[in-house]
Amino acid sequence: MKLRVGDAVLAAAVVALMAVLPSVYSNELLLFNFVMFLTLSQGLNILYGFTGYLPFGYVGFFGAGAYGFAIAVMNYGAGPLPAMLIAAAAAVILALVLMPLLRLSGAYFAIASLAAAQAVYQVISNPALEQVTKGPYGVSLTGVFAPRLSYYVAVGIMAGTFALVVWLRNSRFGLALQAIREDTVSAGMAGVSVVRFRTVAWLLSALVAGLVGGVFAWHISVFYPDTAFDVGISIFATVFTLFGGATTLTGPLLGVAILYGVYNAIGITVPQYFQLIYGTLIVGLVMFLPNGLVSLLTRRGIRVP
Amino acid sequence: MLIGAVLSGLIFGLYFTLVGLGLNLVFGVMRIVNLAHGDFLMLGAFAAFWAFHLFGLHPLVAAAAVLVVFVVIGLPLYYLVVPRLQQARDAEMLSIILFFGLAQMIEAATTIAFGTSERSIPGRVLGTGPVMLLGQRLPSAWVFGAAVSAVAVAGVYLYLYQTRLGRLTRAVMVSRDEALATGIDVHRVSAIAFGIGIGLAGIAGVFAPFMLGSVTPAIGPEINVAAFAVIVVGTLGNPLGTVLGGIVYGVSLMLMQTYLSSWANLLPNLLLIAVLLTRPEGLLGRKVRRA
Amino acid sequence: MSHSAANLLRVEQVVKRFGGFRALDGVSFHLDPGEVLGLVGPNGSGKTTCINVISGLYPPDGGAVMFEGRPIGGMPMHMLARRGINRTFQSPKPFLSLTVRENVEIAAAYGHGPGRAAPDLRALLASLELDGLAERAAGDLNSAQQKTLDLARALATAPRLLLVDELAAGLNPAELLRMAERLRALAADGMALLVVEHLMGFIDRVTDRVIVMNAGKEIFEGTLATATRDPEVIRVFLGGAHG
Numbered sequence: 001m002k003l004r005v006g007d008a009v010l011a012a013a014v015v016a017l018m019a020v021l022p023s024v025y026s027n028e029l030l031l032f033n034f035v036m037f038l039t040l041s042q043g044l045n046i047l048y049g050f051t052g053y054l055p056f057g058y059v060g061f062f063g064a065g066a067y068g069f070a071i072a073v074m075n076y077g078a079g080p081l082p083a084m085l086i087a088a089a090a091a092v093i094l095a096l097v098l099m100p101l102l103r104l105s106g107a108y109f110a111i112a113s114l115a116a117a118q119a120v121y122q123v124i125s126n127p128a129l130e131q132v133t134k135g136p137y138g139v140s141l142t143g144v145f146a147p148r149l150s151y152y153v154a155v156g157i158m159a160g161t162f163a164l165v166v167w168l169r170n171s172r173f174g175l176a177l178q179a180i181r182e183d184t185v186s187a188g189m190a191g192v193s194v195v196r197f198r199t200v201a202w203l204l205s206a207l208v209a210g211l212v213g214g215v216f217a218w219h220i221s222v223f224y225p226d227t228a229f230d231v232g233i234s235i236f237a238t239v240f241t242l243f244g245g246a247t248t249l250t251g252p253l254l255g256v257a258i259l260y261g262v263y264n265a266i267g268i269t270v271p272q273y274f275q276l277i278y279g280t281l282i283v284g285l286v287m288f289l290p291n292g293l294v295s296l297l298t299r300r301g302i303r304v305p
Numbered sequence: 306m307l308i309g310a311v312l313s314g315l316i317f318g319l320y321f322t323l324v325g326l327g328l329n330l331v332f333g334v335m336r337i338v339n340l341a342h343g344d345f346l347m348l349g350a351f352a353a354f355w356a357f358h359l360f361g362l363h364p365l366v367a368a369a370a371v372l373v374v375f376v377v378i379g380l381p382l383y384y385l386v387v388p389r390l391q392q393a394r395d396a397e398m399l400s401i402i403l404f405f406g407l408a409q410m411i412e413a414a415t416t417i418a419f420g421t422s423e424r425s426i427p428g429r430v431l432g433t434g435p436v437m438l439l440g441q442r443l444p445s446a447w448v449f450g451a452a453v454s455a456v457a458v459a460g461v462y463l464y465l466y467q468t469r470l471g472r473l474t475r476a477v478m479v480s481r482d483e484a485l486a487t488g489i490d491v492h493r494v495s496a497i498a499f500g501i502g503i504g505l506a507g508i509a510g511v512f513a514p515f516m517l518g519s520v521t522p523a524i525g526p527e528i529n530v531a532a533f534a535v536i537v538v539g540t541l542g543n544p545l546g547t548v549l550g551g552i553v554y555g556v557s558l559m560l561m562q563t564y565l566s567s568w569a570n571l572l573p574n575l576l577l578i579a580v581l582l583t584r585p586e587g588l589l590g591r592k593v594r595r596a
Numbered sequence: 597m598s599h600s601a602a603n604l605l606r607v608e609q610v611v612k613r614f615g616g617f618r619a620l621d622g623v624s625f626h627l628d629p630g631e632v633l634g635l636v637g638p639n640g641s642g643k644t645t646c647i648n649v650i651s652g653l654y655p656p657d658g659g660a661v662m663f664e665g666r667p668i669g670g671m672p673m674h675m676l677a678r679r680g681i682n683r684t685f686q687s688p689k690p691f692l693s694l695t696v697r698e699n700v701e702i703a704a705a706y707g708h709g710p711g712r713a714a715p716d717l718r719a720l721l722a723s724l725e726l727d728g729l730a731e732r733a734a735g736d737l738n739s740a741q742q743k744t745l746d747l748a749r750a751l752a753t754a755p756r757l758l759l760v761d762e763l764a765a766g767l768n769p770a771e772l773l774r775m776a777e778r779l780r781a782l783a784a785d786g787m788a789l790l791v792v793e794h795l796m797g798f799i800d801r802v803t804d805r806v807i808v809m810n811a812g813k814e815i816f817e818g819t820l821a822t823a824t825r826d827p828e829v830i831r832v833f834l835g836g837a838h839g
Contacts, residue, residue: 106398115574172705182691188673191707275413282406
């Protein structure tokens with residue numbers, strides 16, 4: 001299968017842009033948030049776009065990563081890079097524990113994954129676990145605070161995630177995942193090991209969220225369980241992906257650029273107006289453009305990276 | 306303590322039956338997931354709040370008005386979105402996303418209109434002094450809420466089993482294609498079921514300030530998880546199974562709050578996951594797994 | 597039974613229950629390379645269930661399914677596909693958002709096990725007259741084309757045993773004739789075929805031998821010509837729903 005050059009060029013361009021921007025634009029936190037959602041949307045795209053499982057509880061892996069990082073630093077005095085590995089491991093372990101959820105079909109999976117993320121949040125924020133997690137009182141990791149370095153690590157994770165999506169879009173493995181999404185029985189008869197393949201996609205997707213959660217904890221250094229497990233993070237990643245168009249590289253990028261751009265323009269001061277806008281957008285999208293913005297092009301036969 | 310927990314569990318079980326019933330009716334008839342269910346419930350609660358504080362209306366009057374208004378809203382809403390959704394290849398999945406968008410719209414509009422503060426209605430509106438039952442003192446507002454829930458559930462039962470339209474509704478639940486083939490006006494039957502579904506959410510909302518303490522525009526998602534736990538336990542698509550689900554949910558919630566209160570908020574989530582994984586067809590049966 | 601141990605496929609006393617209903621009630625038959633066996637019988641007699649059990653859609657509740665002398669009952673579908681068993685579906689479910697070429701590419705890449713020559717996909721698509729549609733999304737095909745694509749997906753794995761479930765339904769007479777020739781050609785190349793079909797003309801044209809099923813077990817084995825004179829078969833077909 002030949003690599004579509006557009007994919008690689010687009011991915012590289014966005015990575016280069018986000019790497020250069022801090023030297024010309026001073027609001028690093030805003031840039032970090034963009035990197036975070038660019039990565040999370042693609043991480044969700046790996047699962048939703050390629051296998052059709054919509055994880056409403058995607059934030060659970062993000063939160064697990066953030067708390068994996070925090071606990072490693074707070075309780076074991078780990079340095080930031082080892083703590084990032086713990087963050088990744090925490091998300092992957094959570095994904096392994098939650099693997100039975102993959103037996104559920106569409107709607108049930110979406111809701112059960114949300115319930116699972118909520119359950120993890122309720123455990124971590126429980127005052128009874130204050131010794132380990134600091135419960136609802138939040139964590140402070142100022143000892144490892146390194147905004148510049150953590151920003152570039154985040155860009156690195158983003159680059160890796162983009163590469164993963166480009167590979168899925170250009171590999172047999174990615175095709176096989178899409179076959180599973182379309183029909184599990186036909187996919188099985190085509191020789192695709194349905195259970196094994198979708199497990200791999202699930203773990204990869206969780207890994208991305210865990211790494212982003214870890215680097216979020218590192219960059220922001222003071223946070224609460226409500227921040228790390230904010231369902232709004234799942235919602236944003238989902239909406240951005242759907243808005244632009246899943247299974248493509250362009251779609252989630254467009255979704256973040258447009259919607260998160262609008263959010264930062266008006267959403268922070270009057271979040272309810274932003275909520276009203278994206279609620280309306282979602283309804284309109286499902287009714288008129290169920291495959292996202294990019295389908296305006298793809299249904300005219302134009303290839304989109 | 307045990308009797309008190311079980312008794313209040315039964316009372317809340319009846320109430321949570323009402324919370325889940327509309328969602329289950331809509332799913333059973335249309336095979337779509339109304340993720341805005343919790344937000345319709347929230348709207349019902351706000352309607353009751355304003356009806357009481359502006360006009361001094363009794364919640365029962367508010368409930369009747371909410372039911373009528375919501376059914377009337379539900380009919381055009383059905384025709385606007387559902388038939389279009391059902392043409393799609395994966396209507397169930399798309400319905401989740403669409404109604405999620407609608408939920409966001411409702412929550413945002415309510416926040417814009419009324420702000421984020423918690424709203425409540427004094428419990429004495431539904432009777433003063435506790436009700437004594439089996440030697441247990443229960444707030445009369447709870448008993449009132451449970452009684453209304455029981456009446457609403459009975460009403461749905463009578464509708465489904467004693468009226469012509471209800472029988473047609475059950476036919477659509479069993480097989481939409483067969484119903485179409487036999488000439489049933491599936492859209493009319495479904496639209497009415499949809500209206501009743503959100504009407505039931507509205508009634509549950511009217512009593513939410515009493516049963517849940519207070520409401521904000523943001524309670525929708527939380528209500529949805531509870532409603533899902535109830536109907537998944539009691540079998541998706543089987544409205545009467547909801548009673549079983551509601552009671553299992555209510556009693557276990559109250560037992561948790563009595564004996565393990567700091568972990569009680571985990572219950573709806575764990576119950577939902579546990580039942581989905583062990584008996585995904587619900588306690589009364591229907592397959593939802595794949596592969 | 598001159599070649600009992602060497603049969604490519606042996607179905608022995610297979611039982612499949614759904615709740616209290618025995619969809620298969622001890623059915624037995626065998627099939628050899630290059631042979632086309634027809635499965636006929638009234639609706640609900642267990643023909644499709646039989647294909648579903650052999651292809652791994654669900655495990656048998658009793659009896660044995662042997663492929664190349666080894667038991668395969670309960671094996672997952674993708675393993676069976678790699679071993680050389682494949683099938684078509686009565687209502688095909690191709691990967692609708694993928695192109696025709698991608699549909700067969702997946703099957704060739706993953707379903708083609710060791711020890712079998714990889715099929716030439718271009719030639720395969722051409723032989724099924726799908727070459728002109730190769731870059732179209734499968735969802736854009738009409739239902740007859742989707743059925744052909746389903747067959748292409750199965751053939752892309754180079755199966756030794758092909759289970760064909762109601763492939764002829766919906767084809768016009770000319771297409772039927774061509775499809776029959778294709779299946780005979782596959783058998784001539786050494787493939788074993790198990791064909792479930794309602795159209796007796798098609799069965800007559802394609803099969804070497806038929807098994808007549810009723811109530812989950814075989815009641816007749818032989819050529820279609822002798823089957824039509826068998827009193828038991830006549831009773832089942834005239835007394836049953838339809839043929």
